Amino acid sequence: MPAPKIIKIGQNTALILASIVLSLVIAEIALRLTGIGKYSLYDRILFFTKPSLVRTGDKTVRYEPRTKIRSVAIYGDEVDYDIVYGTNNLGFVDDVDYNFDSAPGKKVVFVGDSFTAGDGGNQSWISQLRRRLDRPEISLYNLGITGAGVKQFQQLLTSVKDGAHFDEINIMVIGNDFFRTLWYPLIQDQALWFCQQENTKECVENYPPVMYIANYNDSQEELVDRAKKLYETKGSSEEPKLNFLQQLRLYNLACDVYSLGKNQSSLVHFCPHLKFNQANEYDKNELYKNALASLREIKNSFPNAVVRVVHIPEKGETFSNKYSLEIGSDIKQIGLEYVPLLEICTWNRDMYHKHDAHFNDLGYHNLTECILENLF
Structure with missing residues (x-):
């Protein structure tokens, strides 16, 4: 040249x-x-009470069964949310136990990440949906786990496959779910990491904790003071790693x-995620391809179930009314139904917490109503 x-x-x-x-x-x-x-998001200190996330015998990550978990998100000196939610016999966020064999009628499952679990909401949205639906012949299940990605969705469904003959599987996704690898929780020194390898020393040394351990009865003032000290520690790190x-x-x-407002075709060499809308499957990011492969495996593992991908809108996407990661065509090529909630229901910034990316109670109510109107 x-x-x-x-x-x-x-x-x-x-x-x-x-x-x-x-x-x-x-x-x-x-x-x-x-x-x-x-x-x-990187100014957040997230507190969870212990026990919270555990790795089960089948190597899936779930919540501690039959416990009350308190979750507090602090941004700077502001408490964005402080919620308590309960888990059932299988370690999922719900106010009813799951017994797949004895459940009558139609079985409908929702599997996903923190939005599916209901992070940031004071009430379980799956419980709200159950009450609003008011159809005892339909059993609803929530397999949402905070921080989970598409591969973990597959793991969770596989772990209950032998005992659960689902009629409908709703895979609840946001764009980042397609880039999350498998991880397991590690607690050390009052902090919790999402470790992607068995070398726990490398995990702890190279990456910051995802959340910190709090006592159930700690006051918000105590947690804010603790958060300030953690901010100081983070700020004094010579080489903070992401x-x-x-x-x-x-x-x-x-x-x-x-x-924004520019020809995206000229930027794909510098912004790989913009390439997703223009390239064929073989040119896409390896993590994204692996996530699509997991969706295919879910489809093949449940041949008699209706399997759909339900695309949840993130806060930033409500400004442009457009998904930052367009997955619809890829999902349909796999042979799955695609439900873009951003396009079929009304969303706005008031449905999310002030600083946090998750829904508030209004947002989860809107999610409940949107699903009720479009999936049932």
Whole structure:
């Protein structure tokens, strides 16, 4: 390649990267001035009471069975939510126990991540749906686990497959679920990590905790004070490291901000997630391809069930009314139903917590009504 052309490419690359950085700075200033985003996801300190997440004998991750779990999300010096939810006999968030064999009639399961589990809500949305549906001949199950990805959805369904003959399987997803690898919970020094390998020392040394352990009766003032100390510790770290998912989110955010109103085809070399809408399956990110493979395996494992992918809207997506990761065509190619909740129901920022990405009670109510109207 001629030297002038190489220089030109280098200049263009530097210009794009500089523009991305500038766009991020402008976006950060705007968000903070408007109060929309005073804190980012990485300013959060999340507390869970112990016991909470456990690895079961079948190697799936669930909540501790039959326990009350308190979850507190603190951003800076503000408590964004402080909730308590109960788990049933199988370690899932619900106010009824699950006995698949004895359940009458039609069996409908919802499997997913923290949105499915109901993080941030004061009431179990699956319980609300059960009451609103008011049809005893239909049994509803919530297999949502915080932090889970598509591969873990498959694991959870496989773990109950022998005893559960589901008629409908609703795989509740957000875009990040397609990039989450398998993990297991590790508690050490009053903190909890999501470890992706058996080398716990490497996990603890290289990555920050996902959440911290709190006592059930700790006051909010005590937790805010503790959070401040944890912020100081995080701020004094010489080389804070982000895991792959955090790095991906930050870079994708930069790309999203920079690409607004621009021709995305010219940016795909710098913003891989923008390529998803234009490339065939073989060009896509390996994690994304693995997630699609897991969806195929779910379909094949439950040949007699209706299997659909229900796409939950994230807070940022309600601004543009567009999914940041378009998965519809890939889902349909697998032979699964695709339900884009963002497109078929009304959503707005008031349905999410002030700083946190999860639904508040209004959001979970809207989720309940949206599913009731479109899936039953």
